[in-house]
Amino acid sequence: xxxVVNAAGWPDVxxxxxxxxxxxxSFPDIARAFLLNVKIFLIAExxxxxxxxxxxxLRGLPxxxxxxxxxLATIYADLFRGIPTILVIYILGFGVTALQLPGVPVSELFxxxxxxxxxxxxxxxxxxxxxxxxxxxxxxxxARSLGLNRFQALRHVIIPQAVRRIVPPxxxxxxxxxxxxxxxxxxxxxxxxxxxxxxxxxxFNYTPYICTAILFVAITVPLARFTDWLVARxxxxxxxxxxx
Amino acid sequence: MSDNGAxxxxxxxxxxxxxxxxxxxxxxxxxxxxxxxxxxASGSGKSTLLRCVNLLExxxxxxxxxxxxxxxxxxxxxxxxxxxxxxxxxxxxxxPHMSVLDNITLAPRKALGLSxxxxxxxxxxxxxxxxxADKRDEYPDRxxxxxxxxxxxxxxxxxxxxxxxLDEVTSALDPExxxxxxxxxxxxxAEGMTMLIATHEMGFARDVANRVCFLDAxxxxxxxxxxxxxxxxxxxxxxxxxxxxxEAGRL
Numbered sequence: 001x002x003x004v005v006n007a008a009g010w011p012d013v014x015x016x017x018x019x020x021x022x023x024x025x026s027f028p029d030i031a032r033a034f035l036l037n038v039k040i041f042l043i044a045e046x047x048x049x050x051x052x053x054x055x056x057x058l059r060g061l062p063x064x065x066x067x068x069x070x071x072l073a074t075i076y077a078d079l080f081r082g083i084p085t086i087l088v089i090y091i092l093g094f095g096v097t098a099l100q101l102p103g104v105p106v107s108e109l110f111x112x113x114x115x116x117x118x119x120x121x122x123x124x125x126x127x128x129x130x131x132x133x134x135x136x137x138x139x140x141x142x143a144r145s146l147g148l149n150r151f152q153a154l155r156h157v158i159i160p161q162a163v164r165r166i167v168p169p170x171x172x173x174x175x176x177x178x179x180x181x182x183x184x185x186x187x188x189x190x191x192x193x194x195x196x197x198x199x200x201x202x203x204f205n206y207t208p209y210i211c212t213a214i215l216f217v218a219i220t221v222p223l224a225r226f227t228d229w230l231v232a233r234x235x236x237x238x239x240x241x242x243x244x
Numbered sequence: 245m246s247d248n249g250a251x252x253x254x255x256x257x258x259x260x261x262x263x264x265x266x267x268x269x270x271x272x273x274x275x276x277x278x279x280x281x282x283x284x285a286s287g288s289g290k291s292t293l294l295r296c297v298n299l300l301e302x303x304x305x306x307x308x309x310x311x312x313x314x315x316x317x318x319x320x321x322x323x324x325x326x327x328x329x330x331x332x333x334x335x336x337x338x339x340p341h342m343s344v345l346d347n348i349t350l351a352p353r354k355a356l357g358l359s360x361x362x363x364x365x366x367x368x369x370x371x372x373x374x375x376x377a378d379k380r381d382e383y384p385d386r387x388x389x390x391x392x393x394x395x396x397x398x399x400x401x402x403x404x405x406x407x408x409x410l411d412e413v414t415s416a417l418d419p420e421x422x423x424x425x426x427x428x429x430x431x432x433x434a435e436g437m438t439m440l441i442a443t444h445e446m447g448f449a450r451d452v453a454n455r456v457c458f459l460d461a462x463x464x465x466x467x468x469x470x471x472x473x474x475x476x477x478x479x480x481x482x483x484x485x486x487x488x489x490x491e492a493g494r495l
Contacts, residue, residue: 141333142338146327147403152354160341238341239383
């Protein structure tokens with residue numbers, strides 16, 4: 001901190017990045033545009049939570065009968081984790097909309113969101129899979145021995161335990177997703193980052209970027225604390241006074 | 245042979261893991277209301293045998309008939325079969341994310357289709373009977389080992405099985421907690437529950453069993469009443485095993 005403030009270029013940087021008046025001026029616009037980020041994030045997250053679980057379950061199906069399904073799910077995860085997010089957004093956002101297929105939405109916002117869903121579902125499906133595999137086989141044995149079928153055992157016994165264990169890495173991915181909503185700007189969608197770019201190019205001052213950064217952090221931190229609280233509450237309920 | 249009247253028939257059941265043959269031809273018949281204890285050293289195949297009966301492990305050869313139904317035939321509905329067979333494990337295997345009540349009512353509701361109220365009434369009755377009524381809303385990790393194992397037994401009983409398989413249910417318990425679990429099993433035996441019990445508790449086996457089977461190297465080497473097995477074992481291997489047990493002070 002002291003190094004920064006005492007640096008030779010600090011006065012210039014302060015003026016270019018931390019202009020109080022400009023901050024106040026650009027904040028309302030960017031905050032309004034940021035609502036779009038929140039919207040993209042909330043919708044994408046809801047879809048990812050379900051879709052990624054579906055992929056993870058497909059990858060865990062046993063027996064030779066499901067071999068093709070497992071292969072397809074694996075290819076999906078490999079592909080979308082491998083391609084840079086930015087490219088997926090470009091390919092879907094500009095490619096699919098240019099096809100002009102009847103009945104298919106041409107909105108860049110829509111396809112940008114789909115791209116995020118596809119990329120992040122690939123990551124999250126692996127997180128789910130790790131969680132599912134971490135539940136001891138004796139739990140499934142107990143569930144199946146009571147006469148529950150495979151789906152019921154997954155639904156009521158395996159997945160609830162898996163999800164509790166993967167909350168921290170899951171939150172990691174969602175914070176990543178939250179930030180990557182800014183990439184949808186590349187398709188021309190005016191969200192917070194694009195809005196701040198517009199403001200920056202109008203004033204040649206970078207303060208709007210700081211404004212955007214603050215908005216992203218402002219939503220990430222409460223989310224992180226909320227999940228911490230959820231995990232702690234759950235642990236308290238399950239365990240007798242553990243080691244502190 | 246006639247399949248009628250027997251709760252469980254095993255015919256030449258064989259099971260291998262990779263190249264290791266764990267069960268090398270098991271023949272065993274349990275009549276209804278009979279309690280049979282399986283004894284034998286660790287690794288003699290007791291647990292595997294129990295897991296094969298409710299098809300948690302597929303067998304390689306032989307035949308298993310549960311209450312007249314050949315469960316090793318193709319096309320058997322394993323879920324339906326397992327609903328009629330209760331199994332209790334050495335390590336309890338309660339569901340840690342659910343309260344005691346939910347542990348017990350899950351399968352009756354989801355597998356038998358009971359309403360929540362019916363399943364809860366059934367669970368409450370069983371909990372009360374086994375002195376666990378005050379634990380109904382606790383989570384498993386807050387209970388002692390003995391309480392957890394009693395809950396596991398109640399969970400199996402809530403399905404109203406016709407046959408119970410107990411897999412060394414006291415082996416993971418502190419000595420002072422063993423008695424409370426064994427008394428539950430004694431009570432079940434007295435009520436006429438058909439049970440196949442793998443155990444290291446020889447004193448208990450002698451008290452509760454109608455018959456005791458000594459398993460050695462994947463076969464039932466000796467099969468008889470408790471008096472015969474513990475009083476006058478015929479086979480040298482059985483004698484040797486029991487001798488060690490006596491030396492260890494467990495009989």
